[in-house]
Amino acid sequence: MRLKKYQKNWKASIAFTITSAISEYMPFNMGIVELEEMALRCRINIIKMIHKSQSGHPGGSLSAIDMIVGLYGTVLNIDTSNPNWKDRDRFIMSKGHASPAIYSILNEFGIINEKDFMSFRTLGSICQGHVDMKWTDGVDFSAGSLGMGLSFGLGCSFAAKLDNSQRNIWVMVGDGETQEGQLWEAIMAADFHSSGNLKLIVDRNGIQNDDFVSKQMEVGNLSKKIESFGWEVTEIDGHNMEEICGAIKWANDGQERPMAIIANTIKGKGVSYMENNPSFHGKAPNDEEYHIAMEELS
Amino acid sequence: MSVPSEGGASRDGYGNALLRLAENSDVVVLEADLGKSTKSCHFRSKYPERTFSLGIAEQNMMLVAAGLASSGKIPMASTFAIFTERGFEQIRNGIARPCLKAHICGSHGGIHTGSDGSSAQSIEDLAIYRTLPNMTIIHPADDISAEELTMQVVDLEGPSYMRTIRNKVPRSYSEETKNELKIGKGSLLRDGNDVVIICCGVMVSKSIDAAIILEKEGINAAVIDMHTIKPLDEQMLDLWSKKCRCIVTAEDHSIIGGLGSAIAEHNSRTNLVPMEMIGVKDRFGESGDSEELFKIMSMTTEDIVKAARKSISRK
Numbered sequence A: 001m002r003l004k005k006y007q008k009n010w011k012a013s014i015a016f017t018i019t020s021a022i023s024e025y026m027p028f029n030m031g032i033v034e035l036e037e038m039a040l041r042c043r044i045n046i047i048k049m050i051h052k053s054q055s056g057h058p059g060g061s062l063s064a065i066d067m068i069v070g071l072y073g074t075v076l077n078i079d080t081s082n083p084n085w086k087d088r089d090r091f092i093m094s095k096g097h098a099s100p101a102i103y104s105i106l107n108e109f110g111i112i113n114e115k116d117f118m119s120f121r122t123l124g125s126i127c128q129g130h131v132d133m134k135w136t137d138g139v140d141f142s143a144g145s146l147g148m149g150l151s152f153g154l155g156c157s158f159a160a161k162l163d164n165s166q167r168n169i170w171v172m173v174g175d176g177e178t179q180e181g182q183l184w185e186a187i188m189a190a191d192f193h194s195s196g197n198l199k200l201i202v203d204r205n206g207i208q209n210d211d212f213v214s215k216q217m218e219v220g221n222l223s224k225k226i227e228s229f230g231w232e233v234t235e236i237d238g239h240n241m242e243e244i245c246g247a248i249k250w251a252n253d254g255q256e257r258p259m260a261i262i263a264n265t266i267k268g269k270g271v272s273y274m275e276n277n278p279s280f281h282g283k284a285p286n287d288e289e290y291h292i293a294m295e296e297l298s
Numbered sequence B: 001m002s003v004p005s006e007g008g009a010s011r012d013g014y015g016n017a018l019l020r021l022a023e024n025s026d027v028v029v030l031e032a033d034l035g036k037s038t039k040s041c042h043f044r045s046k047y048p049e050r051t052f053s054l055g056i057a058e059q060n061m062m063l064v065a066a067g068l069a070s071s072g073k074i075p076m077a078s079t080f081a082i083f084t085e086r087g088f089e090q091i092r093n094g095i096a097r098p099c100l101k102a103h104i105c106g107s108h109g110g111i112h113t114g115s116d117g118s119s120a121q122s123i124e125d126l127a128i129y130r131t132l133p134n135m136t137i138i139h140p141a142d143d144i145s146a147e148e149l150t151m152q153v154v155d156l157e158g159p160s161y162m163r164t165i166r167n168k169v170p171r172s173y174s175e176e177t178k179n180e181l182k183i184g185k186g187s188l189l190r191d192g193n194d195v196v197i198i199c200c201g202v203m204v205s206k207s208i209d210a211a212i213i214l215e216k217e218g219i220n221a222a223v224i225d226m227h228t229i230k231p232l233d234e235q236m237l238d239l240w241s242k243k244c245r246c247i248v249t250a251e252d253h254s255i256i257g258g259l260g261s262a263i264a265e266h267n268s269r270t271n272l273v274p275m276e277m278i279g280v281k282d283r284f285g286e287s288g289d290s291e292e293l294f295k296i297m298s299m300t301t302e303d304i305v306k307a308a309r310k311s312i313s314r315k
């Protein structure tokens, strides 16, 4: 029998998240309002860089950004002046096409700057089309091929245990990505190896490349499925910063079992004509659309 | 099975090397339910805390290796050569592209694997991994050289793929001559100036046998064990193709894309000397004894002898 040591309910920990004084587990310990402001700035920069390069993936960047801000702004233990610090927490962006979200957060933490992200997708830029650890400081994985990130995270989690390190390994995947068989290999293996330092966030925006997930190949009740593989799972509104912070703290603290957060999100969140619109998975806004987006976000 | 009672299988060399490498606490072993076959099982028995069993799930294993390597560990992941291929794109995008120091061993390579039949006989692994930037590709001849080359793999600056063999073959190396082995440098096993036989894996001992037969005909054949298929020892190639002015290649692998192809690519850019290739000629294997299979595929010692005569006649 497995001990259900950790509350499934994120609400139990939320009071602590919001009110607590600086904790060693919350290096940035930002408040909800600050986080929401940061997320808004990130959204603006996501649109800016994609508009500038006239290519990239706005939909999945905008759906993921609140979770990413919530993570970096609270528990993710990194050293912004030394992004390669060996004992940092890892953030593995498996849905690597949502790279603008990552570049926007690295900009917020001063690891890259506006000049860097405005060169997104151009020759020689450190901001490659898909996030790549070989090109960008602060990026922990070379992504682009869906389905691989959780396996990589599992390797990082083994290494952390061998090093007797407290570092946590966070992995974000898309819901379309859960159609990849390799992801379930990793979910099964993480249970067997009791990888409590491994944390999975599923960006459940209901849209993949061609169309809605429900039309391409519905993935069903992910919470139940992942839970049946032995994980602790909670489900939240992935755009509600309070819920996000609560769930992140819950997952951060749970160290017995691998922990998963299913974040129900809206693809393209924040830009009216992109919201829940499959055609903005991998399409840049034109000039007119860009101005509408900027108005809506400011 | 008519395997020689003397000799060694390269998979045993790999297993021995893992035990020796264990001294370095960063070395970890990954398995996909074939540790008894690839011989990582010995490491597992002695160092269970550093051995990760990932089940029959090769794609996951490749990225777990990458994650470990990115965190400073030295992962040694093995399964059958053929099943590493299921994770080809994982190796490509997850290991080779970010140039992570993860080392993959595919055992039971080639048709030499025998009676398991074509599904287990990888005849294309060297070809597919050779196309990946950053990868070092190694295929040792026997247990002694496999052990020595595995010891060196961990010092590489990037990832590697090593193909080992299930069955025992006559040894081409001894405890003394193994010291001359170096990744990226071909090993001259026999001097000669009429033809150079460049070979790898189980074809090395056959090539030496062929050279002995040729000597009786007054033909001096040099034999080079080109255990490192990539990076190819081009300097040595140039030297010996100039000296002998004709080449035979021999490998237990498809003639499309393997050692012979690598040498032909170089030869076509440089010295252009006649060349004959021994290998699997664009077909799958089947069940049978290794030697029977080599016979029906024209890959015996006698076939190497014939290829040498033909290559010489084309000078």
Ligand SMILES: Cc1ncc(C[n+]2csc(CCOP(=O)(O)OP(=O)(O)O)c2C)c(N)n1
Residues within 6 Å of the ligand: A057, A059, A060, A061, A063, A095, A097, A098, A144, A145, A146, A147, A173, A174, A175, A176, A177, A178, A203, A205, A207, A208, A209, A267, A281
């Ligand atoms: C293995 C693989 N197959 C296909 C693709 C092409 N591709 C890029 S994004 C995408 C859809 C991803 O959908 P989802 O995981 O739901 O991400 P999100 O909606 O959050 O952007 C596809 C099919 C890929 N990158 N990798």
